[in-house]
Amino acid sequence: MTQQVIETIASKLNVHPIHLRVFMSDLDNISPENLEAAYKEYVDKNPKPFAKWVGGKRQLVQQFKDMNLYPPYGFDPKTATYFEPFVGGGAMFFDLLPKKAFLSDMNAELVITYNVIKADVEALIKKLKVHKAKNSKEYFLKIREQNIEKLSDTAIAARFIYLNRTGFNGLYRVNRSGKFNVPYADNKNPLICDEINLKKVHNALKNTKILHQDYKKVLDKAKKGDFIYFDPPYYPVNKTSSFTSYTKEGFLEKQQEELRDIFMDLHKRGCFVMLSNSDTKFINELYSGLGKQIVINKVFAGRAINSKGSGRGKIQEVVVINY
Ligand SMILES: C[S@@+](CC[C@H](N)C(=O)[O-])C[C@H]1O[C@@H](n2cnc3c(N)ncnc32)[C@H](O)[C@@H]1O
DSSP states (O other), rough: OOOOHHHHHHHHTSSSSHHHHHHHSSSSSSSHHHHHHHHHHHEEEEEOOSSSOOOTTTTHHHHHTTTTTTSSSTTTTTTEEETTTTTTTOHHHHHHOOSSSSEEEEEHHHHHHHHHHHHHHHHHHHHHHHHHHHHHHHHHHHHOOOOOOOOGGHHHHHHHHHHHHHHHGGGGBBOTTBBBBOOOOSSSOOOOHHHHHHHHHHTTTTTTEEEEEEEEGGGHHHTTEEEEOEEEEOOSSGGGGOOOOSSSOOOOOOHHHHHHHHHHHHHHHTOEEEEEEEHHHHHHHTSSSOOOEEEEEEEEOOOOOOSSSGGGSSSEEEEEEOO
């Protein structure tokens, strides 16, 4: 099929031609007529993030596509690798579904959960069904209190998803000693065991490595032509909005500067780099004057996390790209 035909079908389907190419690489000699129908079916089959995550990008991915910010035109998903070093819920990964990916995060329990879904999703589903049957506030508190060092990886993953689904707003928040401290949400019908989606996630993770490591490690593996999406803890918009404690360490000026340096190292290497952050003076200055290839774009994002009700409207974010 010629590039022109692919582009015509892609525009009909309102998707990026690269998506269509990733999709087609799994099909032998599909005709243009069948491609359209097969793609529609495939979209229905895309997995969703299995965890609710603060700063999750699910709502923004379409906007990124509409604004031509993602995926990069030159990225070849058959030969190059996708990296998401602050993966969280992984909304972008589940949208792109690249052939080869390295996902990582500093949240150890999250990484264990990804790896359990990848290795033995059936065992996880079994354990989640037990949590589902026993769910109550008392049970939640009992599970929250468990010392995870004594649990198997499958039990850690089931506990993680259970607490994420039944805890307030799907937050992952730890206290100073690193203990999960989110309260029970008391929702009527929390989706504790989304069996179909978990199986889709399992399939999507097949050619993916998921590691518990600092984002800087991306430098060890990324090569020219690879695509890296950075979605770090955001620089706070103001002092009261600083929900940055995904991890005990926090992510402020010094860490944001180091991240900018790594962004530039990857840029010089010939990688495609994309980064989200808050639309603040500090971040705008950090990514200004770096050469004309580094462009700061603005997008609107609805954000639910804010201590003041008035801050709940749409706020602007930046998306920095080098392509
Ligand atoms: C904004 S969230 C990512 C959200 C994700 N894009 C999504 O769609 O759900 C930031 C993530 O960075 C992780 N993180 C914080 N510090 C890190 C570090 N130094 N290295 C790697 N990951 C880190 C957090 O655990 C959190 O999952």
